[in-house]
Amino acid sequence: MKQNQDITRDRELLLGLAKSDDKSLEIIYSENFPVVLRMILQHNGSEDDAKDVFQEAIIVLYEKVISGDFSLTSKLKTFLYSVCRHLWLKKVQSTYGLFALPPEMEEIIPATEALDDHAAKDEQFRIMENSMGNIGEPCKTILEDYYLHKKSMQEIADKFGYTNAENAKNQKYKCLMRLKKLFFDQYNISL
Incomplete structure (x- = not known):
């Protein structure tokens, strides 16, 4: 239809x-x-x-x-x-x-498949961007510093006042899990 x-x-x-x-x-x-x-x-x-x-x-x-x-x-x-x-x-x-x-x-590759792939990726990027906007601080900055700005865990620990890089790494992991949950909650709704 x-x-x-x-x-x-x-x-x-x-x-x-x-x-x-x-x-x-x-x-x-x-x-x-x-x-x-x-x-x-x-x-x-x-x-x-x-x-x-x-x-x-x-x-x-x-x-x-x-x-x-x-x-x-x-x-x-x-x-x-x-x-x-x-x-x-x-x-x-x-x-x-x-x-x-x-x-x-x-x-x-049939054009329809390529277009469908592009549309699906665009939707995933939109959902990820939305999820990053909803994750809150300090998670958003920690993830951006690590993945986008390529800062070391020690630099992140210093910036946020963690006692060592291992504690910053644990916090980054928790933030990543939270982001993953936000992403998949929205992704599953959009299907």
Whole structure:
């Protein structure tokens, strides 16, 4: 049911695109570009590369839509991701004079699976960020100092007034368990 609603909405966006409706183009861009950007950055591209490839994909989509014989049978996100992936692989081949793609780029993953993986990771990051926001002090700072700022346990012990690094390590463990509980409580609700 939701799949049909998504495709119906996508078809409405395509009608807007065919009529050169700026709002439809903005929605298509905002909903689809981040995934394409991530894919290209993961494959040694730059943000400018991603913009170029996405622009080419929008042109391909626009030309198909105005030709009148294009029928969207999948989600628009899946279609654009596939086109962008194809254009990026083609660009990498021509830029580097490759006749065969490197193994990591050769891998054929259906676009829907790749999109689902990205969506799932985005959701996990959102939940983790939310969990970190709810963990409270001093746990938040201890975990950030250790994992993000790469501070030693001795530095953390000194900062928080623990008697030694071992006590700071025990506190970090308790904080980590608390974060894990907060994360999975939210994660299980979102499933």
